[in-house]
Structure formats: C-alpha cells, structure tokens
Amino acid sequence: MADEPLLSIRDLVTEFRTPDGVVRAVDHVSFDVGAGETVGVVGESGSGKSVTALSVLGLVQGGRVTQGEALFDGQNLLKLSGEKLRKLRGGDIGMIFQDPVTSLNPVWRIGRQITEAIRMHRDVSKEDARAEAVELLASVGVGEAENRVDQYPHEFSGGMRQRVMIAMAIANRPKLLIADEPTTALDVTVQAQVLEVLAKAKEKSNASTILITHDLGLLAEMADRVVVMYCGRVVETGTVHDIFREPRHPYTKGLLDSRPGLDHEAETLPAIPGQPPSLMNPPHGCKFHPRCFLSNGREPCRTIEPELFQIDAATARASRCHYHEELAIDPGVSSGRHADPRGSGVAGWRQLLDRIRPGRKKEKR
Template structure:
C-alpha cells in the first residue's frame, strides 16, 4: 500500500529544569492510505508527543523537533507553516480529554459549526445545519435538541462524540485519536471504537490510534507500533504482534492483559518502572526490566530488524527475539 504519511528517525526534545529530555528518540513508522495504525505503550513512551510533532503543535519554547522527517502525501510537514496549512482540512486530531478541549462557555453546536464558518465561509445558518448533521452522524441522540447544550451537559462518551464530529467536519484524510477512550467505561469504550471504525470505513481515511490499552485496538487496527522510552521497539501486523511478540516489552504487556477464556490463570505484570528520560540506561532501555538481558543488552542499543519468522514487516528491536518468541505468554 502507498504510504500517506511517513515518519523517519523523528527526534523531539524538551528543555526541563533537570536538563534536556528526549521524548521521542529516532521513531520511524508509516501509515498507508485507508489504514488503521495503533501507537501503543505505557505513559511516557512518546506516543502523544509523536502525534504533536505530526500536527505541528509541540509545545514551545521548551519543546522542539531536533531531527528526522515527517512527510504527508509527499509534503514535508517540518517546513515552517506546512502543518498549520493542513490541520483540520487534511489532518485532524481527537484529543484525550474532551472536556478540557471543548470551550465551556460556547454551545456545542456553535463549536462544531465554527469549523465550517472559519474554513468554508459558511453562514451561521449553514454552519448550524452542518453541525446538526455531524452530531447525528456520530450517534448523539436527539441531536436537534442538543445543539444548544453546553459541554458540561454531555456525558464523557457524548463529549468524545462531539470531538470526533469536530475532527470530521472538513473530511480529513488522516485522523489521529489520542487516547480516545480514556476514563470511559468498557461499554462506552467499545461504542467509541466501533464509531471510529465505521467512520474510517465510510470516509476511507487513515486512522492513527494512540493508546496504552492493547485490548481497545485489537479488533480495529491493521498494524501496531510499540513504543518504549521514546523509541519504536516492535512493529508489524496486529495479529502477528499479538500472537507472536518479538520484544520482551510487548510480551510483558500481553501477559498483563486479562483474557476471557480462562487460558491464563494469573496476570504477569512487567517488573520495575519505565526509565527516567533524563538518565536512560545504556544499551537497550528495557534491559533493567528484562528477563532475557545479558551484557550485550546493557551496552548495545538494538535497532529494528525483521524477526526470524515471517512476515518481514514484523520487526523488533531486540538482541534475543528467539527467546521471547519461544516463551512469550
């Protein structure tokens, strides 16, 4: 498939009181037209910062893109002003907390309609009608009656639907959803994921899902990109990664996920904590938490490479993938 967006060796740094933090360290991946890719990892792994870099909204002056490239449909997004020109029209984003993203003093219909007024030159009446259609499309009940409600009058799930409606207003070709189901109950999580999958299929758009929850994207994503301490440690088709994990971090995440069929008697948590980005360990950043680590892992940082078994698109940054493949839960 033809890549719509390519991220290559992306490096994002932040100045802090303790020194320079490298939040994204050489991340590379791509998203094909019409494809759904999940960015997975624990908090602090660099997922959201990667999305901010794509959108051109890395917080300044503390943050900066220190290296690498991001291209969208052949255009360099790191050229000054390039991302701004594409935001909303070509690339849209659904943020993690809809309550903080929506303006509390404006009615929901007006906030959705503003997208059409600002970018399409629509009249107030036209924008209101377009907002109503979008609210119906994303499954907000009694949409005509809720146009004039304020964000605090919506439940968490309904607010997330409003955010999705705003993101879809200009029919983007790429939608990035950053933790779209955080703080929602399991039933509402499933509804939001089903909604995103349906809209993605109807629009034919590409979708990037950012989450720490492997179960949320299991039935939605085509490929996954696992990040740890700012680096991509495993990537590949979702079924291959889930069923034949090639990195101990991925295997550990899979071992800590409950299963309904009773095949696993106990959950196996990953020991230890993610590293301090100000003082990363030498070699593989995961080695202090890894059962397979040896002296090589403590001195040499592994790069992504194909696993011993097909398909070649399944890659892991590990010196001992055979051991992980043979013993992964």
C-alpha cells in the same frame, strides 16, 4: 512497498529542556501510515506516544523537534508554517484527544464549535454548516441533534462530549485521524459505545488513523498494524496479527502477558517488573534490559543498544531486541536456551484476535 504511505514519520527526535537536563521524549522514531490503514501506537505511560503525535501536528509545547521529517501527502509537516499547519489540523488531519473538556470551548454552543470548524476549512454558508453539524451529531449517535446542537459542552456527558470531538474530527473529511487515548477518560460501558462510533466514523471517512492507546483490547479490535514504543523508541512493529500472535520483543510480550486478553474488564495479571527508566538517564545498552526476562544479564543487552532489526520487509515487521529470534514460534537460528516463553497472556490474545478479527488480512506493508 506497493503504495506511497499517506504519512511517513522518519527519524523524529523531540526534546524538552528541563532544569535537570534534556529529556529526549521521542528518539529517532520512524513509521508509516498507509492509505486507509489504522496504525496503533502502544506503550506504557511516558513512552513518548503523545509527544510523537503532537510533534507531527506542530503542537509540542515547551519542547522542540530537533530532527526528522513527517511526510504527509508529499509535504514535510515539520517544515510547514504555523498558518499552513493550522489549516491542516481539523482539515485534512482530524484530531481526537483524551480529554474533550479541554478541547471544547466551554462558552460556545456545540453547534458553533462544529460550524466554526467547518467554515474555517471550507467555504460553506452558516446555514449549511449548521445543517451539517446536526447531521454529524446525529451520525455519531447524539440523540435529538436538532436541539442538542444549541447546548453548551457542560450540558453533555463525557461520552457525549467525546462523540462531539469525533464529529468535529471528521467534519472536513480528513485523510488522517489522530486519536490519542480517545476513550481513556470514559467509564467502561461508555468506552465501548464511543469506540463503536469511532470505528464507524473511521469506516465512513476511510481516513487513515493513528490510534494511540495503552489498551491492548482496543488495538486488537481496530488496528491493522502496531507500533510499540518504549522510552521514546520504537521497539517493535508489525501487523496486528503478527504482534499479538508472536511478539518478537520481550517488552511487547510483557505487555500482552500483563493482560489476559479476553475482555476489557478481565483481571490484570502481574505487569512487567520494575518501572520505565528515567528518560534523562536511560540505561546503557538496551533500554529495556533491566526489566527483561530474556536478557539474563547477557553482555550485548547491557552494552549495545540494539538496532530495529528488520524481520520481514513486506509487512514492516521489526524488533529492537538482540535476541528476537529466540521469541519466534519456530526459532530458526535460536540458541535454544529458552523454552517457548509464550505464556497464557499471549495465548489469550491470540484466541481473542481469532474470534474478533477472523480471516487474517493480507496487509500490503
């Protein structure tokens, strides 16, 4: 690896105790976020994406990080005091959550929310902070920012509130942005606008970004690398091009096949059969095998949980599937029992990616 990553999550385990037993929501998760890089984290609802982010931020409620580290700029976030973490959140680490209604204080004017955020982290006068707030609002596309800075959150639409959240997240020039389903609560046309704002904010701040989403289109547009989660586990990692062209985990392929990939509103195809299993009582062997088209009841799938097999160290390409080689476009040592399983779903994504992200980037990692 060329440079040290900005954030290195290693072996993270987060558990919740419930009346029915212990739920391991995050199960030995490891991934890196390089400087300036956007890492997309994708997976069905309940796969542990949000809990991973909350763990790193020290914001897990009702649960506990029981193992692992999150090295940020050389320090382990999981060992920092509450006070130091508070300093980082909204400072070097900007956060954008799904629902700005719960993240904004309803009784504070928008301007005050932003100026407090600025003044909590930097020694800036009230007047200067207010001027910055107006500038920030204008930069995220809030019209008449000089007037709107004095309004309350309820006077803003959902999309406008999310723009305010983005403005606050970048107010202190973060090194890392964590965006958890930043557009999920918005309707489709507003989503596109907010996305554009987010992309610009990211570009302007050059912050590394963790983008949590179940929206594959969003990943195709913004992510440099992708981490696929299933049942609290990382099941595949790779560059956005590798993941979308040649998924090497049946679950990733299932996700891609379930959306044709041509645009956000495209018709949804049959999803992966079945439901994600209970975290309390996950299946033996590979946690995905009961829903897997590739397993065919093969014994290792039922009995041995696959490790995260490294496919290419240079691009951090890895898959947690015993038979990932059978999914290779050119399956070197494949048994050849399966014809090319790539359906129209993956082909559609490949075309989309070629169109919107031409010139395959040379990723460092």
